[in-house]
Amino acid sequence: MKQVKTIAGNVMKTNASKAGCGECQTSCQSACKTSCTVANQKCEK
Amino acid sequence: MVHCFEMLGSSIAIDVYSGCVHVMEKPAYMLTKYYSEAGFEKDGLSEKAMAFCGGFSREALEEAYEEIKELYDGDMLFTEDCYQEIAKNFKKGTVVKALCLHVAHDCNLRCKYCFADEGDYGGKKGLMSLETAKAAIDFVIKNSASRRNIEVDFFGGEPLLNFDVVKETVKYAREQEKLHDKNFRFTITTNGLLLDDEKLAFINENMCNIVLSIDGRKEINDRVRVNVNKKGSYDKIVPVFQKVAESRNQDNYYVRGTFTRYNLDFAKDVLHLADLGFKQISVEPVVAPFEEDYALQYEDIDTICKEYETLAKEYIKRKQEGNGFNFFHFMIDLDQGPCVVKRLSGCGCGCEYMAVTPEGDIYPCHQFAGNEEFKVGNLNDGITNKELTAKFAKTNVYTKPDCANCWAKFYCSGGCVANAQNFNGSIEKPYDLACHLQKKRVECAIAIKAAL
Numbered sequence: 001m002k003q004v005k006t007i008a009g010n011v012m013k014t015n016a017s018k019a020g021c022g023e024c025q026t027s028c029q030s031a032c033k034t035s036c037t038v039a040n041q042k043c044e045k
Numbered sequence: 046m047v048h049c050f051e052m053l054g055s056s057i058a059i060d061v062y063s064g065c066v067h068v069m070e071k072p073a074y075m076l077t078k079y080y081s082e083a084g085f086e087k088d089g090l091s092e093k094a095m096a097f098c099g100g101f102s103r104e105a106l107e108e109a110y111e112e113i114k115e116l117y118d119g120d121m122l123f124t125e126d127c128y129q130e131i132a133k134n135f136k137k138g139t140v141v142k143a144l145c146l147h148v149a150h151d152c153n154l155r156c157k158y159c160f161a162d163e164g165d166y167g168g169k170k171g172l173m174s175l176e177t178a179k180a181a182i183d184f185v186i187k188n189s190a191s192r193r194n195i196e197v198d199f200f201g202g203e204p205l206l207n208f209d210v211v212k213e214t215v216k217y218a219r220e221q222e223k224l225h226d227k228n229f230r231f232t233i234t235t236n237g238l239l240l241d242d243e244k245l246a247f248i249n250e251n252m253c254n255i256v257l258s259i260d261g262r263k264e265i266n267d268r269v270r271v272n273v274n275k276k277g278s279y280d281k282i283v284p285v286f287q288k289v290a291e292s293r294n295q296d297n298y299y300v301r302g303t304f305t306r307y308n309l310d311f312a313k314d315v316l317h318l319a320d321l322g323f324k325q326i327s328v329e330p331v332v333a334p335f336e337e338d339y340a341l342q343y344e345d346i347d348t349i350c351k352e353y354e355t356l357a358k359e360y361i362k363r364k365q366e367g368n369g370f371n372f373f374h375f376m377i378d379l380d381q382g383p384c385v386v387k388r389l390s391g392c393g394c395g396c397e398y399m400a401v402t403p404e405g406d407i408y409p410c411h412q413f414a415g416n417e418e419f420k421v422g423n424l425n426d427g428i429t430n431k432e433l434t435a436k437f438a439k440t441n442v443y444t445k446p447d448c449a450n451c452w453a454k455f456y457c458s459g460g461c462v463a464n465a466q467n468f469n470g471s472i473e474k475p476y477d478l479a480c481h482l483q484k485k486r487v488e489c490a491i492a493i494k495a496a497l
Binding site: 001002003004005006007008009010011012020021022023024025026027028032033038039040041042043044045 | 062063064065066067068069070072073105108109112113115116120121124128140142143192193194196200230234256301327329373374376377378379380382383384385386387388391392393394397398410411455456457458461487490491494495
């Protein structure tokens with residue numbers, strides 16, 4: 001494509017199939033304790 | 046739903062329901078922006094769309110249209126919401142996998158903005174006994190079902206005031222994890238005043254993260270982070286924290302600050318921390334009642350957003366010069382981020398994540414500690430208010446009306462539940478000042494990805 005550069009693919013659909021194992025880190029424990037940000041959390045699978 | 050924004054020289058479109066992020070040339074961007082309002086026009090480029098994108102040649106817009114159509118056909122742009130159904134059937138049980146262990150409801154600092162009322166959470170000062178801490182480990186093992194990874198954050202007040210209990214708790218958990226096939230991950234959040242070589246050696250050996258409290262420039266830190274004699278902590282903690290950072294090879298730690306209305310130029314504080322040599326930095330907006338003079342106000346939002354952008358610009362520059370650092374809120378995983386369930390449900394407060402006080406009382410999270418109305422149980426009897434934990438468990442972005450039309454909902458997962466309760470009296474109504482800032486941070490994080 002000439003006018004579009006995709007820097008993130010269809011992650012939501014891909015992730016829907018392996019949803020919810022719960023082994024990942026609790027977002028609030030990582031470094032904030034006052035805000036909720038999940039987008040920087042790694043998936044453990 | 047598509048969110049279009051321009052920042053730091055990039056024109057970006059986020060397709061909310063696929064998670065796709067596209068960096069676009071201007072004609073494609075303008076056309077996408079038009080379709081994000083009017084809906085995608087499958088039958089070709091209309092005169093109306095071209096009029097909206099005035100200033101570009103027909104050829105450029107036709108080329109843009111073809112590329113947008115290709116993304117649309119490939120489920121990468123203007124995708125439909127298919128998560129509402131998942132959310133409707135959300136039956137997340139109470140499986141506790143993370144504890145905030147309040148080993149000390151006391152503190153050797155008197156930080157003016159402390160949400161924990163200078164350590165005691167509005168109750169009596171006290172330290173957690175080893176017996177209570179062990180019972181908390183037993184509680185989380187018992188309530189974690191098949192989850193293997195369990196997190197325990199030693200928190201306070203100041204947890205180093207009760208470090209012997211911290212050490213013995215770690216030892217006990219290590220024994221228990223073998224018996225129950227669990228993997229404990231410990232973290233500690235400290236102001237650093239009592240951090241000596243011996244404690245650091247233990248922490249480095251046993252804890253996967255350490256959060257070090259410092260607000261930035263000396264005058265900023267010392268205005269708020271003071272001891273009982275009103276003396277600031279900066280001079281004492283900086284060399285200690287630098288040692289911690291180096292001893293952990295500049296990884297698996299955070300220097301963590303709070304900015305307030307006193308330092309709306311907080312980018313300077315972040316950069317000051319970077320200049321001190323720290324590579325892992327988190328500086329967060331204070332959360333405080335509007336009547337406090339240090340509290341952020343709605344009228345500050347524009348200033349704060351501009352400051353995030355200033356920081357983002359310098360962040361990119363330093364990364365490009367090989368002198369970069371990580372800023373917690375600018376880190377985003379676009380390739381392999383959290384799964385849909387996590388994106389829907391967020392922090393897990395009150396179902397996956399709970400806080401235990403020195404008395405052994407259990408609350409949905411550390412920010413609810415001391416609020417009797419939200420006590421969900423205690424270590425002797427376990428979870429007693431199951432109605433409340435069930436309410437927390439079913440909370441997700443689709444149960445929060447304000448999140449429905451928000452493009453950032455899968456990045457923040459509905460925001461901090463405690464803030465929602467404290468500001469709006471409902472765990473379902475997010476604290477929208479924080480929402481404004483969160484959205485700006487996500488935009489910055491994505492613009493940084495586009496630039497680097």
